[in-house]
Amino acid sequence: MILLTPHLIFMRYSFLLILLIPCAAQAYVSWRMFQLMPFSLGWRLVVLGLMLQAFCLFFLALSPSVERLPLSLASAFYDIGTSWFIFLIYLVMLWLLLDVLRLCHVIPSSFLHHSWSGLGFVVGLMAVIFTFAWFHYNNKVCVQVDVKTSKPLSFPVDSQGSPRPFRIVMSSDWHLGYHNRRATLSRWVDMINVEQPDLILVAGDIIDHNARPLIEENMAEEFRRLQAPVYACLGNHEYYAGRSTAEDFFRESGIHLLRDSVAQVGGLSIIGRDDRTNRHRRRLSDVMAGIDKDSFTILLDHQPSNLEEAEKAGVDFQLSGHTHHGQVWPGNWLTDLLFECAYGSYERGSTRYYVSSGLGIWGAPFRIATQSEYVVLTITKE
Numbered sequence: 001m002i003l004l005t006p007h008l009i010f011m012r013y014s015f016l017l018i019l020l021i022p023c024a025a026q027a028y029v030s031w032r033m034f035q036l037m038p039f040s041l042g043w044r045l046v047v048l049g050l051m052l053q054a055f056c057l058f059f060l061a062l063s064p065s066v067e068r069l070p071l072s073l074a075s076a077f078y079d080i081g082t083s084w085f086i087f088l089i090y091l092v093m094l095w096l097l098l099d100v101l102r103l104c105h106v107i108p109s110s111f112l113h114h115s116w117s118g119l120g121f122v123v124g125l126m127a128v129i130f131t132f133a134w135f136h137y138n139n140k141v142c143v144q145v146d147v148k149t150s151k152p153l154s155f156p157v158d159s160q161g162s163p164r165p166f167r168i169v170m171s172s173d174w175h176l177g178y179h180n181r182r183a184t185l186s187r188w189v190d191m192i193n194v195e196q197p198d199l200i201l202v203a204g205d206i207i208d209h210n211a212r213p214l215i216e217e218n219m220a221e222e223f224r225r226l227q228a229p230v231y232a233c234l235g236n237h238e239y240y241a242g243r244s245t246a247e248d249f250f251r252e253s254g255i256h257l258l259r260d261s262v263a264q265v266g267g268l269s270i271i272g273r274d275d276r277t278n279r280h281r282r283r284l285s286d287v288m289a290g291i292d293k294d295s296f297t298i299l300l301d302h303q304p305s306n307l308e309e310a311e312k313a314g315v316d317f318q319l320s321g322h323t324h325h326g327q328v329w330p331g332n333w334l335t336d337l338l339f340e341c342a343y344g345s346y347e348r349g350s351t352r353y354y355v356s357s358g359l360g361i362w363g364a365p366f367r368i369a370t371q372s373e374y375v376v377l378t379i380t381k382e
Helices: 006-036 041-061 064-068 071-103 116-138 181-194 212-214 236-241 243-253 306-313 331-338
Strands: 142-151 167-172 200-201 230-232 255-257 262-267 268-272 296-300 318-322 344-348 351-356 370-382
Touching: 006 041, 006 071, 041 071, 064 071, 071 116, 071 212, 071 268, 142 351, 200 268, 200 296, 212 230, 230 268, 236 243, 243 255, 262 306, 306 344
Parallel strands: 142 370, 167 200, 200 230, 230 255, 268 296, 296 318, 318 351
Antiparallel strands: 167 370, 262 268, 344 351
16 A cells, blocks of 8 residues: 655646646636626627637647647647737736735726726736737847956957957757747848857757657758857757657757767867756766866756856856746746746856846747847957
């Protein structure tokens, strides 16, 4: 007889608990919207039915069933479902605030019951927030990071034959798939080529949870337009998409995948760690065992966990992603609590870090209180 400890009970029923929370949120928002709408019963039921369909599409978009749909339809379902998930979060927060204000007699109950003015306020506020969030996501920010080193490097030369700084475009979390399709990737490739980098580094999650759109749209062809060598490590989403499938795609795309391995580029030692999803990945000290101590080392590690490992191993610079900096507020507050560094530049001892909020995004194309970005790292001689 197996005794069910609290931990085992939680593990056994965690899926139901995870499912219960969004269902409760959907029920709460549906009930409050039903009370708010000044329509006839039939029209209110139609609106609630559309809301329920969007809610169900979120789970369909993340299920294997979506692979059986035509690509355009699967992409539409993915966009609608993941967008509604973000809308739902903000509608819950808005309705909780409105209910508190109602209970405190700040706003009258009539404003929230069969009210055209109340409906206009809720719909108008959501439209303003998410119109801004959509434009903000599509505005890609270039972050400049400068590093000086006394270590010997084979610096590139300019047109006059004089040494010039290394220029490296660094990014993470492209999440190419049902949402970020080939046309989007093409714009990103053009944007990176404009920077004229000597090297391109990607810290995981190039692929979203399914590689099918990348293969069907031949996105590898776009990657081959990049005008500098590309090195990348795996992220957790490459494991969701299937590691072997991801490796095949990277090979076809001309991306040098580093899985607990090291590449030498112009005197730089580029280290790529396997993602933490692989619980048997090698220790960083073992991966770096054969590296020349005088070389400038850049570590690609998708998830910014255990940052002290890079410091102890003597890494000069670490690039990570994964957090998206929470993607939308207040998610950034949560990631700040969970990670030693959830976003931006950071230092431990002589090791510098940059945790990127990502070039792309998971799910819905919205950014609130965070940004979509890529980093231009400039390395000069001290």
